[in-house]
Amino acid sequence: MHRTLKTEDIEQIADVLGTEAKFEADHWTILLDSPEHKRHIRVELYPDIQIGKETGSLVSVYTHNSHLQLHFVSGYVVSTLLGEVTFIAEREGWVSGLTVEREAACSLYSNVDNSVLSGDFTRLGPEVMLSGIALCLTDGIMDLLNEEDEPAC
Numbered sequence: 001m002h003r004t005l006k007t008e009d010i011e012q013i014a015d016v017l018g019t020e021a022k023f024e025a026d027h028w029t030i031l032l033d034s035p036e037h038k039r040h041i042r043v044e045l046y047p048d049i050q051i052g053k054e055t056g057s058l059v060s061v062y063t064h065n066s067h068l069q070l071h072f073v074s075g076y077v078v079s080t081l082l083g084e085v086t087f088i089a090e091r092e093g094w095v096s097g098l099t100v101e102r103e104a105a106c107s108l109y110s111n112v113d114n115s116v117l118s119g120d121f122t123r124l125g126p127e128v129m130l131s132g133i134a135l136c137l138t139d140g141i142m143d144l145l146n147e148e149d150e151p152a153c
């Protein structure tokens with residue numbers, strides 16, 4: 001059984017991103033615009049959807065030139081200061097993260113070894129260092145996720 005995003009989680013996520021989430025049939029939609037950066041993204045949050053043989057939470061991000069998805073969301077980390085939310089999914093020592101920013105930007109880090117998150121970033125190449133720094137906030141959350149049955153935030 002996988003964790004699901006609750007209505008309170010969706011509200012907190014939308015609040016950090018400076019907008020509202022609208023419920024549409026089986027998912028929540030968040031629209032983000034940044035006219036100054038000429039960016040627009042659509043975020044769809046599926047709290048409990050069939051993914052293969054199992055059900056879980058799924059996040060989809062649509063931009064003008066890409067479509068990103070994160071399956072089986074384990075939790076999320078919010079940064080009110082930065083105006084961003086990082087959705088995380090962990091499986092067998094690997095973590096993936098999808099960061100959505102208030103300014104209609106997003107980043108995806110996939111299949112990052114958990115050891116990179118708490119290691120010495122100065123010993124990593126710049127290509128690997130970026131994912132470690134971006135996801136290091138999730139390091140402590142993983143332990144909480146394994147203890148609790150609720151998404152971390």
